[in-house]
Amino acid sequence: MAFTAPVENDGVNTSPRVSDEVKTTTCYMCACRCGIKVHLIDDQVRYIQGNRDHPVNKGVLCGKGAAGIMQHTSPARLRKPLKRVGERGAGEFIEIEWDEALASATTLLANIRATDPKKLAFFTGRDQSQSLTGWWANQFGTPNYAAHGGFCSVNMATAGIYTIGGSFWEFGEPDWDHTKYFMMFGVAEDHDSNPIKIGLGKLKGRGAKFVSVNPAQTGYSAIADEWVGIRPGTDGLFVLAIIHELLKSGSVDLEYLIRYTNAPWLVIQAPGTQHDGLIARDDAGNPLCWDKKSNSAVSALLPDVAPAMRGSFEVGDKKAIPVFQLMAERYLDGSYAPDAVAARCGITTDTIKRIAAELAHVAFQQTIELPIAWTDWAGRRHEKMIGRPVSMHAMRGISAHTNGFHTCRAIHLLQMLLGSVDVPGGFRYKPPYPRPIPLGPKPAGKNGTRANQPLGGMPLGFVTAPEDLLVDANNQPIRIDKAYSWDHPMASHGLMHMVISNAVNGDPYTINTLFLYMANMAWNSSMNTRGTIDMLTAKNADGSYKIPNIIYSDAYFSETVAYADLILPDTTYLERWDCVSLLDRPISDAEAACDAIRQPVVEPDRDVRGFQTVLLDLGARLKLPGMTNTDGSPKYPGGYADYLVNHERAPGIGPLAGWRGADGSSQGHGAPNPKQLDAYIANGCFWRGEMPHDAKYFKFANASYLAWSKQMGFIPKAEQIVLQIYSEPLQKFRNAARGHGAVQPPDKNRARIDAYFDPLPIWYAPFEEAAISSTEYPLHALTQRPMHHYHSWGSQNAWLRQITAQNRLFMNRATAATQNINDDDWVWIISHAGRVKAQVRLVDGVNKDTVWTWNAIGKRKGTWGLKPDAPESTRGFLLNHVISEHLPDQQHSNSDPVTGQAAWFDVRVRIERAADHEQKDAGHDFAPLTPPPGISPGPDVLQYGANFREAAE
Amino acid sequence: MNPALSVIFFTTASGAGYGILVMLGAYAALGRLPQSMWFGLTTMVVALGLITAGLLSSTFHLGHPERAWRAFSQWRSSWLSREGIMALATYVPALGFGLAWVFPESVKVPLYLLGLLGPVMAVCALGTIYTTAMIYRSLKPIHHWYNVHVVPAYLVLGVMTGAVLLFALSLLFAEPLKFIAPISGLLLAAGLTAKWRYWSFVDSTAGTSTPGTATGLPGAQVKSIEWPHTEANYVVKEMGFQIARKHAGRLRTIAIWAGFVVPAVMIEFSILMPAGVQVVLAVCAALVMALGIITERWLFFAEAKHTVTLYYGAEKA
Amino acid sequence: MTSLPEKTGKKLGLVIDLDTCVGCNACVTNCKEWNTGGHMAPLTDLNAYGAEADGVWFNRVHTYEVAGHESCGAAPSRTMHFPRSCLHCEKPDCVTVCPTGASYKRASDGIVLVNEDMCIGCKLCSWACPYGAREFDVFEGVMKKCTLCIDRIYNENLAEEDRVPACVATCPTSARHFGDLSDPNSDVSKLVKSRGGVDLMPELGYQPTNKYLPPRARKDTTAAMPAPELKPVTADGFLGWVDKMLSR
Numbered sequence A: 001m002a003f004t005a006p007v008e009n010d011g012v013n014t015s016p017r018v019s020d021e022v023k024t025t026t027c028y029m030c031a032c033r034c035g036i037k038v039h040l041i042d043d044q045v046r047y048i049q050g051n052r053d054h055p056v057n058k059g060v061l062c063g064k065g066a067a068g069i070m071q072h073t074s075p076a077r078l079r080k081p082l083k084r085v086g087e088r089g090a091g092e093f094i095e096i097e098w099d100e101a102l103a104s105a106t107t108l109l110a111n112i113r114a115t116d117p118k119k120l121a122f123f124t125g126r127d128q129s130q131s132l133t134g135w136w137a138n139q140f141g142t143p144n145y146a147a148h149g150g151f152c153s154v155n156m157a158t159a160g161i162y163t164i165g166g167s168f169w170e171f172g173e174p175d176w177d178h179t180k181y182f183m184m185f186g187v188a189e190d191h192d193s194n195p196i197k198i199g200l201g202k203l204k205g206r207g208a209k210f211v212s213v214n215p216a217q218t219g220y221s222a223i224a225d226e227w228v229g230i231r232p233g234t235d236g237l238f239v240l241a242i243i244h245e246l247l248k249s250g251s252v253d254l255e256y257l258i259r260y261t262n263a264p265w266l267v268i269q270a271p272g273t274q275h276d277g278l279i280a281r282d283d284a285g286n287p288l289c290w291d292k293k294s295n296s297a298v299s300a301l302l303p304d305v306a307p308a309m310r311g312s313f314e315v316g317d318k319k320a321i322p323v324f325q326l327m328a329e330r331y332l333d334g335s336y337a338p339d340a341v342a343a344r345c346g347i348t349t350d351t352i353k354r355i356a357a358e359l360a361h362v363a364f365q366q367t368i369e370l371p372i373a374w375t376d377w378a379g380r381r382h383e384k385m386i387g388r389p390v391s392m393h394a395m396r397g398i399s400a401h402t403n404g405f406h407t408c409r410a411i412h413l414l415q416m417l418l419g420s421v422d423v424p425g426g427f428r429y430k431p432p433y434p435r436p437i438p439l440g441p442k443p444a445g446k447n448g449t450r451a452n453q454p455l456g457g458m459p460l461g462f463v464t465a466p467e468d469l470l471v472d473a474n475n476q477p478i479r480i481d482k483a484y485s486w487d488h489p490m491a492s493h494g495l496m497h498m499v500i501s502n503a504v505n506g507d508p509y510t511i512n513t514l515f516l517y518m519a520n521m522a523w524n525s526s527m528n529t530r531g532t533i534d535m536l537t538a539k540n541a542d543g544s545y546k547i548p549n550i551i552y553s554d555a556y557f558s559e560t561v562a563y564a565d566l567i568l569p570d571t572t573y574l575e576r577w578d579c580v581s582l583l584d585r586p587i588s589d590a591e592a593a594c595d596a597i598r599q600p601v602v603e604p605d606r607d608v609r610g611f612q613t614v615l616l617d618l619g620a621r622l623k624l625p626g627m628t629n630t631d632g633s634p635k636y637p638g639g640y641a642d643y644l645v646n647h648e649r650a651p652g653i654g655p656l657a658g659w660r661g662a663d664g665s666s667q668g669h670g671a672p673n674p675k676q677l678d679a680y681i682a683n684g685c686f687w688r689g690e691m692p693h694d695a696k697y698f699k700f701a702n703a704s705y706l707a708w709s710k711q712m713g714f715i716p717k718a719e720q721i722v723l724q725i726y727s728e729p730l731q732k733f734r735n736a737a738r739g740h741g742a743v744q745p746p747d748k749n750r751a752r753i754d755a756y757f758d759p760l761p762i763w764y765a766p767f768e769e770a771a772i773s774s775t776e777y778p779l780h781a782l783t784q785r786p787m788h789h790y791h792s793w794g795s796q797n798a799w800l801r802q803i804t805a806q807n808r809l810f811m812n813r814a815t816a817a818t819q820n821i822n823d824d825d826w827v828w829i830i831s832h833a834g835r836v837k838a839q840v841r842l843v844d845g846v847n848k849d850t851v852w853t854w855n856a857i858g859k860r861k862g863t864w865g866l867k868p869d870a871p872e873s874t875r876g877f878l879l880n881h882v883i884s885e886h887l888p889d890q891q892h893s894n895s896d897p898v899t900g901q902a903a904w905f906d907v908r909v910r911i912e913r914a915a916d917h918e919q920k921d922a923g924h925d926f927a928p929l930t931p932p933p934g935i936s937p938g939p940d941v942l943q944y945g946a947n948f949r950e951a952a953e
Numbered sequence B: 001m002n003p004a005l006s007v008i009f010f011t012t013a014s015g016a017g018y019g020i021l022v023m024l025g026a027y028a029a030l031g032r033l034p035q036s037m038w039f040g041l042t043t044m045v046v047a048l049g050l051i052t053a054g055l056l057s058s059t060f061h062l063g064h065p066e067r068a069w070r071a072f073s074q075w076r077s078s079w080l081s082r083e084g085i086m087a088l089a090t091y092v093p094a095l096g097f098g099l100a101w102v103f104p105e106s107v108k109v110p111l112y113l114l115g116l117l118g119p120v121m122a123v124c125a126l127g128t129i130y131t132t133a134m135i136y137r138s139l140k141p142i143h144h145w146y147n148v149h150v151v152p153a154y155l156v157l158g159v160m161t162g163a164v165l166l167f168a169l170s171l172l173f174a175e176p177l178k179f180i181a182p183i184s185g186l187l188l189a190a191g192l193t194a195k196w197r198y199w200s201f202v203d204s205t206a207g208t209s210t211p212g213t214a215t216g217l218p219g220a221q222v223k224s225i226e227w228p229h230t231e232a233n234y235v236v237k238e239m240g241f242q243i244a245r246k247h248a249g250r251l252r253t254i255a256i257w258a259g260f261v262v263p264a265v266m267i268e269f270s271i272l273m274p275a276g277v278q279v280v281l282a283v284c285a286a287l288v289m290a291l292g293i294i295t296e297r298w299l300f301f302a303e304a305k306h307t308v309t310l311y312y313g314a315e316k317a
Numbered sequence C: 001m002t003s004l005p006e007k008t009g010k011k012l013g014l015v016i017d018l019d020t021c022v023g024c025n026a027c028v029t030n031c032k033e034w035n036t037g038g039h040m041a042p043l044t045d046l047n048a049y050g051a052e053a054d055g056v057w058f059n060r061v062h063t064y065e066v067a068g069h070e071s072c073g074a075a076p077s078r079t080m081h082f083p084r085s086c087l088h089c090e091k092p093d094c095v096t097v098c099p100t101g102a103s104y105k106r107a108s109d110g111i112v113l114v115n116e117d118m119c120i121g122c123k124l125c126s127w128a129c130p131y132g133a134r135e136f137d138v139f140e141g142v143m144k145k146c147t148l149c150i151d152r153i154y155n156e157n158l159a160e161e162d163r164v165p166a167c168v169a170t171c172p173t174s175a176r177h178f179g180d181l182s183d184p185n186s187d188v189s190k191l192v193k194s195r196g197g198v199d200l201m202p203e204l205g206y207q208p209t210n211k212y213l214p215p216r217a218r219k220d221t222t223a224a225m226p227a228p229e230l231k232p233v234t235a236d237g238f239l240g241w242v243d244k245m246l247s248r
């Protein structure tokens, strides 16, 4: 209840006018995508407020979202299309008209498409319109498409999707309202910025225990009830030791494992044959288990079998044993015992044992029951929902290592053993997840590319066996980034971090045009920044650039702008139509499917266009099939807004799921509704379709959920989704490596595939650590996202940059003392790949073998609308300068061997105090970049809002 | 605290000006003031000039000097307001006194009135110095100021600087003032004592606030690891001024010698000297003292630590 | 009037939960964006895009490492985020020292405000504030400070549920609470009571209205969370136990 204004007679206007108009839209200060209400006075943004009704943020905004005004008015905003006239990097551009820009891009691209479409590499960074951009690549006919996933957290996505049919990221969440024990692994902020914070607030309110496993004690870890300051890269061992403890003490949920996982499935034991390690199946392909009642192998998908969980059985002519036994035997081994791993993890044996005991205690002694009757896939009715209230969340601290895929699988295994996946109090899926395992479709492009023809499917997908790989007749990669090749078979999100280096090296081939969108590849999203810049400017003997053409869409003057040939300036997030689609990265919550739009709330004051509209325009100019009518006219003349309403991916399925059907009465499915956008706007620019009440847990086996999910078009069939403790696709690759099957790896890859495609989670030392000397490089170096900056975007923001204009290197006080390093000293951070200078800040709350810094604060001089003396470019630094995209052997990319995930956090360093004369600034030797025409550093004095006060009075 | 030059100049200059008025008032009360137009005029101009310049300078550091008149309104609670009023009020007896003293013919004030105006002026002047001192003395967040040693030091230093100046002026105009040299010497000794006591107090004590009490965790050790903003802000620049211990020590030595000891020696020594030398010594004593007292005042600010610094990494304030 | 009211009708203020604050700076920037167009507009930023950027902010979040406190649990220290804004003290010298009457404490609700039109920019009030809550706008030459969002909390142009300070409305972890601390039955008063809310620098006698809830004891020991030690199941090992379990 609000207070009423008292009589004070001090002349204060307690009810000033707030705005002329309030428009809703979706925040894009980061990828969390919260709902916002934009208050406008005279078409200027007075205030951005969180939308209380919105499913993602429920009214709150984070530090970035509330600083949106300064992003929208950034001095670094691009103003008009630009054409490079000088050398790359020299910053010599001229402004050109859109027609000229689009015409020149069209000529270039049409030529590629008519000759060899794969010579276009289209990579889209922090893209939120991947269903459009991927489809565009498909229509163009190039397999060389991906967004940021490969350098972001594909380990997490792939491990989850192949294991539990869903994933962490923002694709699932702890049951914030019921969980009693929450473990968070390697998270500083994550995409679900506000939901995680709202959730932690709830946990704190309820007094649930929150454990944070993280080498650094900042942010979320600061408020954890227990901080486990683990040594980086060892979480897999820690988790498997917990599993060891649980198994040894019988603290596992057997019923859950039998019903919902492939624990009872039989695994063929036929060493040396092509069948070894595969799941025993009947003729229909159903997995088999051993039914103790009938004493025979029966389909594991039948309800009410009493499967054997141990034993060796004859199935046909082969011996087979249950997954469960294989799993238990492996982790019961003494090598996984807490005392065997403790030292390596930097965690005491007692702590590991205590946490295991606490997990077991909460899961099995503090079970919760929700009075929700439900029916499972087999038609069995359950009067209540029984939950094991332990939940987990993990992100890049786990995934950005070369052992991240397996570590993430280990965490999912732990969840399954505790019976806590999608149960009350556990981890919950958000629709459209869970989805069948393995998830279709497969990546397109297997049959190569054809001139002027679409690819025939989406470039990114999920492989299940060597046959699905994108390799040519010579077993060589089809894709420029070598995704889905023997180097990185399960590269579900591509390898954006390898594109430039592969293209320049002509390995596997050269390209004609690199088309980038929203990725600052010449700076913070590249490993080996300097090398990347050199590659972008590298020339052939004849003086031509090794990457002949670079087209780039950015909204701001980032470092990468300087290296492109043609710049397509984008709008800011308050100026465009946009969409957050279920076909893409959804914003659903655990009880509803959700999507959202952005609407322009202010008109751009520059000659800029929304990238998606530009892409559709280019598509029409190139006469791409999906984007052109039969008469050759553009199919979406109204741009992205037109496409959002009228595009159908499959009949009745479009970018937006709400208010479909001619009259707007259907959801999920339905014909295009010409008034759909109005309906969204009337609802605050989002749609939330709640699932039935009895569908909210056990989604993988819940008849009500599965039917709803099918009806919404998320899954093809309303069939049970069996969680995969044992991952058969991995074994298939392994068998190929062992010399079986039609498609086998080249010899140089065999040992690697054999070693890392283990169908059960394994742990191994991160590759860089294994390759270098730990005495020479004794420390791990990490980055963390500051909650108030989004990658490189924050430094142009007059408010956010005041909070962090310089990033320190945080170092353990005790470790620093051994090297006589004092607080505020300047030090060199030296890795096998290079060195960079930084100013230290000594702290206690960091693992003693670890140093860390805030990510992406360091800026190249001259960029982002900053003055040359800005601390970002004099005292700030990027850790990327010392991270290599290759392993020290220079043979393999610095990536996870299974998925190709960039291993940012594997880097090992040593710290040396800089010489006395170097004790001043970061001393970068990158030449300053010259701003393109129309862009100059922002004003010295900023008085935003002065006029609003007058307006209010 | 940031040692702003305008405030340093204000407190030292006006302090000396008021000090002269105090001394004149005292001599007038005792009927020991020589009647001399040039001496009187010069002395009054110097005194009121120092005061006025100081006051003006103090308005320079205001964000809105044109609104300075508003500062007289809150005498009920604000020492700054009281100071303004006292400063203004002091002009009345001071101008009256000056006229009566300098132009006795034209003004035609009876002599007993001078004897009356003098003490009133002296009390007003002392009162003004007192209000100035109280501005600092009442600031609880600043341990260096929130103590009993501040007011005596301000009062004594004000009168002392006034006396030394008056001594020089009286010699310049060869209008001997009875006992002015020993009085100056005594005041210099008193000033040094006051300051000495102040310094020993601030050196041996600290405020009760700690980073623990500042953050609500009394008893805990609280270390700042990141500022809210990486660059310095108003509060840090204004209240977080830092001076190295060694540096401060050196400046204190200068303040002690230049501000007190050397002038005292020069003044007492000057008594033994012929008139010409005496004048030179007296003027030099005043100049040396000015240097010393400005240093003293700079330190008064620079060494003062504000509790807000506890939030920014200071271990005590 | 810079004399303090004997007693205020209400004591509106904030309660900040240090056990829950993750240091996200949402309250910081939301305060900035609201107030730069609000009652004390603008909150000037100097050198906004260069070296030594220096703006006026009403709320700032510090990061500390704390040792020797129960909230550290078994660890030697803990990280603590600490938001700092005006505490709307009951006995604030920042008001009484003001020579012009620009600074005042409202008798009705206890909010401490600056009337910029009367402020001469002498900065004395900022010296008198132990907490660093007042920020001088060098460009405008006047003192500015947290208004407790006086232009929101009673604003009839806002929906009723939005009539709370911007920093409170936005805090994602709900670490900030707003209410009447003079009413023992208000939610904030009850929270302060149940969580042992404290004053900052009580020794100075300013009697802050805002209260801070100290971080709670950590649960990282067996004593804090008694879970029985895990014991190996049976003599015939785990898989034997599985058999037994499944044959029941």
Ligand SMILES: Nc1nc2c(c(=O)[nH]1)N[C@H]1C(S)=C(S)[C@@H](COP(=O)(O)OP(=O)(O)OC[C@H]3O[C@@H](n4cnc5c(=O)[nH]c(N)nc54)[C@H](O)[C@@H]3O)O[C@H]1N2
Binding pocket: A125, A126, A148, A151, A152, A153, A517, A518, A519, A520, A521, A524, A525, A526, A553, A554, A555, A556, A557, A558, A559, A560, A570, A571, A572, A573, A611, A783, A784, A790, A791, A792, A793, A855, A856, A879, A880, A883, A904
């Ligand atoms: N050392 C280290 N490096 C890392 C990471 C790390 O943890 N440590 N993290 C990695 C990860 S996970 C990621 S995802 C990457 C992210 O790194 P990037 O993908 O490079 O992301 P950003 O820096 O956020 O922004 C990319 C570009 O998008 C532009 N942009 C912003 N808004 C718009 C818009 O509306 N339209 C258009 N067209 N462009 C816009 C920006 O100006 C910027 O140039 O960084 C990676 N780099």
Ligand SMILES: Nc1nc2c(c(=O)[nH]1)N[C@H]1C(S)=C(S)[C@@H](COP(=O)(O)OP(=O)(O)OC[C@H]3O[C@@H](n4cnc5c(=O)[nH]c(N)nc54)[C@H](O)[C@@H]3O)O[C@H]1N2
Binding pocket: A030, A031, A152, A153, A185, A186, A187, A188, A189, A190, A191, A192, A193, A213, A214, A215, A216, A230, A231, A232, A233, A234, A235, A395, A396, A397, A398, A401, A782, A783, A784, A785, A786, A787, A788, A789, A790, A791, A852, A905
């Ligand atoms: N504010 C803000 N939000 C963002 C972003 C941003 O730039 N700013 N970026 C978005 C993007 S693209 C992404 S991918 C997500 C990433 O979200 P997060 O996964 O939260 O990203 P990071 O900041 O890289 O955090 C990695 C964390 O893992 C820890 N860590 C590193 N190595 C290990 C390890 O071996 N074990 C364990 N247990 N921990 C480890 C680090 O200390 C750090 O706390 O955030 C998204 N959200």
Ligand code: SF4
Binding pocket: A027, A028, A029, A030, A031, A032, A033, A034, A057, A060, A061, A062, A063, A064, A065, A066, A193, A194
């Ligand atoms: S988390 Fe913050 S920046 Fe990201 S969308 Fe939400 S409000 Fe915007």
Ligand code: SF4
Binding pocket: C020, C021, C022, C023, C024, C025, C026, C027, C028, C061, C081, C083, C170, C171, C172, C173, C174, C175, C176
């Ligand atoms: S918004 Fe809340 S959690 Fe974030 S810094 Fe402010 S008080 Fe802390």
Ligand code: SF4
Binding pocket: C085, C086, C087, C088, C089, C092, C093, C094, C095, C112, C128, C129, C130, C131, C132, C133, C134, C145, C206
């Ligand atoms: S916190 Fe400071 S500014 Fe606010 S009322 Fe208290 S003393 Fe005054």
Ligand code: SF4
Binding pocket: C097, C098, C099, C100, C101, C102, C103, C114, C118, C119, C120, C121, C122, C123, C124, C125, C126, C142, C143
């Ligand atoms: S700066 Fe303004 S508000 Fe502060 S004491 Fe001076 S006149 Fe009063």
Ligand code: SF4
Binding pocket: C030, C031, C032, C034, C035, C058, C059, C085, C086, C145, C146, C147, C148, C149, C165, C166, C167, C168
């Ligand atoms: S109450 Fe309002 S003015 Fe005060 S800190 Fe919070 S948002 Fe800022």
Ligand SMILES: [Mo]
Binding pocket: A148, A151, A152, A153
């Ligand atoms: Mo990412």
